Amino acid sequence: MKTRFALKAIGVLWxxxxxxxxxVYFPAAAAEKAADKIxxxxxxxxxxxxxxxxxxxxxxxxxxxxxxxxxxxxxxxxLLVPTAQAQAADLNISTPxxxxxxxxxxARHAQLKQYYxxxxxxxxxxxxxxxxxxxxxPLPERTQVRKLVGDENTDRxxxxxxxxxxxxxxxxxxxxxxxxxxxxxxxxxxxxxxxxSGEWKRK
Numbered sequence: 104m105k106t107r108f109a110l111k112a113i114g115v116l117w118x119x120x121x122x123x124x125x126x127v128y129f130p131a132a133a134a135e136k137a138a139d140k141i142x143x144x145x146x147x148x149x150x151x152x153x154x155x156x157x158x159x160x161x162x163x164x165x166x167x168x169x170x171x172x173x174x175x176x177x178x179x180x181x182l183l184v185p186t187a188q189a190q191a192a193d194l195n196i197s198t199p200x201x202x203x204x205x206x207x208x209x210a211r212h213a214q215l216k217q218y219y220x221x222x223x224x225x226x227x228x229x230x231x232x233x234x235x236x237x238x239x240x241p242l243p244e245r246t247q248v249r250k251l252v253g254d255e256n257t258d259r260x261x262x263x264x265x266x267x268x269x270x271x272x273x274x275x276x277x278x279x280x281x282x283x284x285x286x287x288x289x290x291x292x293x294x295x296x297x298x299x300s301g302e303w304k305r306k
Contacts, residue, residue, distance in 0.1 A: 129278045130194065137194040137266065138279075138286040145208045146290065198269045204262045208255065215251055224252060225296030225303055230263065230284035231256045235296055235303055259283075 215232070218224040223239035224232055232255050234240075240248050263283060267276040288297045293306050 129272075129275055131278075131282065133194050134275075134279055134282040135286060137196045138283045139290070141196060141205055141262070142283075142286055142290050144205055145212055194266060195269045196266060198265065200265045201262065201269060204258050204265065208258050208262075211251060211255055211258075214247075215255065218248055218251075219292070219295045222294075222296050222305070223248065225298065226284075226287050226291055228284055228288075228298040228301075230280045230287060231259055233298075 215224060218240065221239045223234065223236050225235040227233050232252050234248060234252055237245060237248075263280040264273075264276050266279050267273050288299075291297055291306050296303050296305050298304075
């Protein structure tokens with residue numbers, strides 16, 4: 104009996120530590136919220152697509168558990184897990200570096216918008232922009248367009264890195280980039296071009 108109780112106790116301790124570790128995760132919902140705020144600042148307010156509600160995940164082990172010891176573990180998790188999640192409720196996007204980058208992008212957008220509208224420039228699946236059709240750009244403006252695109256991509260790359268660093272997780276940079284890539288496209292205006300599966304499409 105004592106051995107059985109000890110094994111259960113060890114199992115509960117492992118479950119607690121495993122679940123807490125699992126919940127140190129990339130905060131996807133917070134990243135989408137941060138991306139939307141920055142994109143609105145850069146592009147101006149527009150129609151924002153609704154976020155899908157986050158799915159509530161429940162461990163099948165806890166859901167099916169019937170004995171008292173696991174019930175106590177579940178109660179403890181209800182205290183521990185929300186705390187871990189709350190710590191990542193919002194991403195910090197207010198550092199001087201991030202503000203400087205977004206201000207630069209906002210100023211540049213006034214020049215880039217006409218090229219999004221004409222289809223000369225499109226949004227890539229990696230969170231950047233690309234000259235899609237140089238023939239849609241008048242010859243005297245082509246050098247300027249290339250520079251605008253290059254400068255925009257430099258700022259975007261720096262932005263994704265700075266957000267990850269500002270939140271103490273440099274390893275989140277790729278996830279932040281992927282989140283922004285999707286939100287740039289989701290919030291693009293009708294008629295703008297974007298990449299999907301390596302092909303250009305038009306909204």
